[in-house]
Amino acid sequence: MDGALRLSEADAAFAERLAARLPAGRIGAPGAAHLEEPRGRWQGQGGVLARPVTAEEVAEIVRTCAEARVPVVPYGGGTGLVGGQIATEGPRPVILSLDRMTAIRGVDARENVLTVEAGAVLADIRAAAEGAGRLFPLSLASEGTARIGGLLATNAGGINTLRYGNARALCLGVEAVLPDGRLWHGLTRLRKDNTGYDLRDLLIGAEGTLGVITAATLALHPRPAGEGTALFAVRDPSAALDLLARARDRLGEGISAFELMHRQGMEFLAETLPETRLPWSEPPEWTVLIEVGLAAGLDPAGALEDLFAEVAEAGLAHDGLIAQSETQRAAVWAVRERIPEANRLIGAISSHDISVPLAAIPEFIARAGAALAEIGSFRVNCFGHVGDGNLHYNVFPVLGRSRADHEHQRDAIKRCVHDIVHALEGSVAAEHGVGRLKVPDLERYGDPAKLAAMRAIKAALDPAGIMNPGAVLRAP
Amino acid sequence: MDGALRLSEADAAFAERLAARLPAGRIGAPGAAHLEEPRGRWQGQGGVLARPVTAEEVAEIVRTCAEARVPVVPYGGGTGLVGGQIATEGPRPVILSLDRMTAIRGVDARENVLTVEAGAVLADIRAAAEGAGRLFPLSLASEGTARIGGLLATNAGGINTLRYGNARALCLGVEAVLPDGRLWHGLTRLRKDNTGYDLRDLLIGAEGTLGVITAATLALHPRPAGEGTALFAVRDPSAALDLLARARDRLGEGISAFELMHRQGMEFLAETLPETRLPWSEPPEWTVLIEVGLAAGLDPAGALEDLFAEVAEAGLAHDGLIAQSETQRAAVWAVRERIPEANRLIGAISSHDISVPLAAIPEFIARAGAALAEIGSFRVNCFGHVGDGNLHYNVFPVLGRSRADHEHQRDAIKRCVHDIVHALEGSVAAEHGVGRLKVPDLERYGDPAKLAAMRAIKAALDPAGIMNPGAVLRAP
Numbered sequence: 015m016d017g018a019l020r021l022s023e024a025d026a027a028f029a030e031r032l033a034a035r036l037p038a039g040r041i042g043a044p045g046a047a048h049l050e051e052p053r054g055r056w057q058g059q060g061g062v063l064a065r066p067v068t069a070e071e072v073a074e075i076v077r078t079c080a081e082a083r084v085p086v087v088p089y090g091g092g093t094g095l096v097g098g099q100i101a102t103e104g105p106r107p108v109i110l111s112l113d114r115m116t117a118i119r120g121v122d123a124r125e126n127v128l129t130v131e132a133g134a135v136l137a138d139i140r141a142a143a144e145g146a147g148r149l150f151p152l153s154l155a156s157e158g159t160a161r162i163g164g165l166l167a168t169n170a171g172g173i174n175t176l177r178y179g180n181a182r183a184l185c186l187g188v189e190a191v192l193p194d195g196r197l198w199h200g201l202t203r204l205r206k207d208n209t210g211y212d213l214r215d216l217l218i219g220a221e222g223t224l225g226v227i228t229a230a231t232l233a234l235h236p237r238p239a240g241e242g243t244a245l246f247a248v249r250d251p252s253a254a255l256d257l258l259a260r261a262r263d264r265l266g267e268g269i270s271a272f273e274l275m276h277r278q279g280m281e282f283l284a285e286t287l288p289e290t291r292l293p294w295s296e297p298p299e300w301t302v303l304i305e306v307g308l309a310a311g312l313d314p315a316g317a318l319e320d321l322f323a324e325v326a327e328a329g330l331a332h333d334g335l336i337a338q339s340e341t342q343r344a345a346v347w348a349v350r351e352r353i354p355e356a357n358r359l360i361g362a363i364s365s366h367d368i369s370v371p372l373a374a375i376p377e378f379i380a381r382a383g384a385a386l387a388e389i390g391s392f393r394v395n396c397f398g399h400v401g402d403g404n405l406h407y408n409v410f411p412v413l414g415r416s417r418a419d420h421e422h423q424r425d426a427i428k429r430c431v432h433d434i435v436h437a438l439e440g441s442v443a444a445e446h447g448v449g450r451l452k453v454p455d456l457e458r459y460g461d462p463a464k465l466a467a468m469r470a471i472k473a474a475l476d477p478a479g480i481m482n483p484g485a486v487l488r489a490p
Numbered sequence: 491m492d493g494a495l496r497l498s499e500a501d502a503a504f505a506e507r508l509a510a511r512l513p514a515g516r517i518g519a520p521g522a523a524h525l526e527e528p529r530g531r532w533q534g535q536g537g538v539l540a541r542p543v544t545a546e547e548v549a550e551i552v553r554t555c556a557e558a559r560v561p562v563v564p565y566g567g568g569t570g571l572v573g574g575q576i577a578t579e580g581p582r583p584v585i586l587s588l589d590r591m592t593a594i595r596g597v598d599a600r601e602n603v604l605t606v607e608a609g610a611v612l613a614d615i616r617a618a619a620e621g622a623g624r625l626f627p628l629s630l631a632s633e634g635t636a637r638i639g640g641l642l643a644t645n646a647g648g649i650n651t652l653r654y655g656n657a658r659a660l661c662l663g664v665e666a667v668l669p670d671g672r673l674w675h676g677l678t679r680l681r682k683d684n685t686g687y688d689l690r691d692l693l694i695g696a697e698g699t700l701g702v703i704t705a706a707t708l709a710l711h712p713r714p715a716g717e718g719t720a721l722f723a724v725r726d727p728s729a730a731l732d733l734l735a736r737a738r739d740r741l742g743e744g745i746s747a748f749e750l751m752h753r754q755g756m757e758f759l760a761e762t763l764p765e766t767r768l769p770w771s772e773p774p775e776w777t778v779l780i781e782v783g784l785a786a787g788l789d790p791a792g793a794l795e796d797l798f799a800e801v802a803e804a805g806l807a808h809d810g811l812i813a814q815s816e817t818q819r820a821a822v823w824a825v826r827e828r829i830p831e832a833n834r835l836i837g838a839i840s841s842h843d844i845s846v847p848l849a850a851i852p853e854f855i856a857r858a859g860a861a862l863a864e865i866g867s868f869r870v871n872c873f874g875h876v877g878d879g880n881l882h883y884n885v886f887p888v889l890g891r892s893r894a895d896h897e898h899q900r901d902a903i904k905r906c907v908h909d910i911v912h913a914l915e916g917s918v919a920a921e922h923g924v925g926r927l928k929v930p931d932l933e934r935y936g937d938p939a940k941l942a943a944m945r946a947i948k949a950a951l952d953p954a955g956i957m958n959p960g961a962v963l964r965a966p
Contacts, residue, residue: 122849124731124735124848124849125847125848125849127847168684169684169688171682175681175682176681179659180681180682182688182691183659192939192943196938196939196942197939198937198939198940198943199937199939200937200940202915202917203847203848203915204845204846204847204879204916204917204920205651205652205656205845205878205879205880206651206656206845206875206878206879206880206917206920206921207845207917207919207920208644208645208695208917208919208920208921208923208924209917209919209924209932209935209936210695210924210932210936210940210941210944210962210963211692211695211696211700211943211944211947211948211962212645212658212688212691212692212694212695212696213940213943213944215658215688215691215692216687216688216691216692216947218688219684219686219687219688220687220688224687235743236738236739236742236743238742239742255600259600262712263712264786265785266712266714266715266785266786267711267712267743268785308785309741309742309744309784309785309788310740310742311787311788312785312787312788369680369681369682369683370680371601371603371679371680372600372601372679373598373600373601399682402681402682403680403681403682404681404682439678439679440680441678441680441682441683441684441685442685443683443684443685444680444682444683444684445682445684446684447684448684448685448686452685456685456686459685460685460686461674461675461676462672463668463672463673463674463675464674464676464686464689465686466668466672467668467674467687467689467951468686468687468689470950470951471687471692471947471950471951472687473950474946474947474949474950475943475946475947486686486687487686
């Protein structure tokens, strides 16, 4: 690991060297956006901004960096929430932005494959799939900004994971530049291909530490013939799980999304984004958003009505709202989708992207609430993809206090929440990744054998340690 | 790589050393089955047979082998078709059989998770899922013998990949012993977990060369409310693809299997397994088996009838048989499932487990047939999972000749078929893996950057080269 200690700065001389090996206009200076973390946690640093136009240019950049041992930080849409795209220490890196590689190279509706460059924005990919009568199911709050390369690098989740899997499950192949600058042509459209180790899935989720994804082939799905969306006011989180089980018994794999929201989220919306139309004047403590997508010949709204009748009868839900139009559907989704923005406006002391086994959800919520009460008085907004066991458990100051007042408690809060997650066999990095924020958590909670294997793989593929140093694994 | 050159034999002294570190009864001599390849291609070698009962014992065995640099060949059900479980060269290895670790530890119908030890037989796992009202979709000809550890190690495919994905897509977590003897506790039940590199998917498909899977958590699915099965006599392979597209337009993801069979397969059945009830007295040149699994409220047989009416009208299919009972369904499946056995009885000169992009299927079949005709006269049985682009393209002698007569042509036949697959951007190892059989193919057709990365990963995780040496990658 000696090599990693001798990383060099991307200084003016290096910028010149890089520029000389590329067509004109590829090298510049990082802008403010490249150095900012969306929640304002850290200030990043960067020496050079590289904006390549082809995979070969990406390879040239990485090769030049490898020769000179200059760090490379790949940069997609900049929406990551764990600091994976922000270099905070070590020599100033090359920030490698994929924002000029946005082509959607092709959509094959018959094969259900879409081929795309890494810089394409998720919303554009979804629209291209829809234009071909297909669905690309990856969907999340930042889809208007997030780029597919970053979404794959972080194995992003979102609202449709329950039915369609996370980003990894939606990717057939990748083209990528490895840390030595070699270009791997892995853009397969095959559904079955066992020619050697699964390098694709190793790069997916590696957050740019093992290479840079430059393009991908994505799996499309048929669009359900009919969709239905509803909000159910449920008794408690345990009732939400009962509701999910009953919905599955009725609708099998027709459930596309199953989201839990605590009243706190609606109160934040009322406080910060008052133009949002809330579904009820007195929000219940717990609300579930359920979306179904069914085959031709089935009636989504009717199925949701039948489901509500059953769960109301069973005492699991006491109020329900089934969208009767596209406008109502959009309004229901707007409530869920604006919660992250409301959270940002309130300002969390500590945010936790966690998952636990489904059955452990109620226990997690109860234990975390009790343990936090021992630390102090807080407002907790607990919401998220409960069908995947994935909750965003975010801790805020009470009204009248700011997060600065609680700076000294942040580590204790995080530790408290993560310890409970770990005790319940959960994950402290469910869908946002590890980035730089959760490196200490990974060291604390990670399996030692797995960590040792990860370090060995990193050293083998990136012996100089140039690729996104300090993300996922501590820089040596 | 010097270390790998100094591998030691699993001799009597080593057997004693191993036995001394384990409870009684774990160490013995390999049986004939451990040294035989199902198609009789090679004779294997083995010094010691180890039959551990716990993951800790597996770890102790691997650790002892790592210390002494003795090779380890993991052994599941012995059904692999590419020699991954048969050591053919180098010092005689420890054959590590998982056949005493067969417990199904638990089935959680609500979470759709089944936890199982690596030696459990696939049919038993499927039965356990069914007993809980769920489906474990992995299904293939050898399911009565194949063990889940081997199925994961080879990322097995089978008949339901079209709808549910291959073995990798059905696995949530693994427990595994890494090449240094460390036990990785990765038996997660989580649907979202981004805590570091995807070691699970790296072990899946690595064919025992990066460690030994000792247990797994598997993803279950709801059972479709109703199923329907049909045989359609189609005009040609291109019509089969049109049929698939129309079926998808009508039934979305309700299509569970879509298999193509050439008349040659039915003729082999008539010749070798005459008790098989064939669907037609005069088999058509091409038959498609289609299975649908639909939600409650839909009528599978009716849907298949409507589909047949449409494709018959369009000239794609000229005959059809829709199973009207469970007995008929079983009879239809028996035709498809017995073809591999009939092939074995006839004796292939060369078998090819290939995949190509869906649209390239007709071109592959046409080009391969024409190119083989240049080499000589053969019977070709082309069948398989055409919905996945995955065909088994097996080449046999004409009546009256034996495969021994064609020994000298085997390499030319294989090269001819594989060159066409490669030219069409396909895979020469679709669902059976690389094993020892296809190491030269991987070297010939594999992407150089990927191969270099694979070798670096192998050297990093298994520096002494003890894990299944010679499989997937040539032993150094």
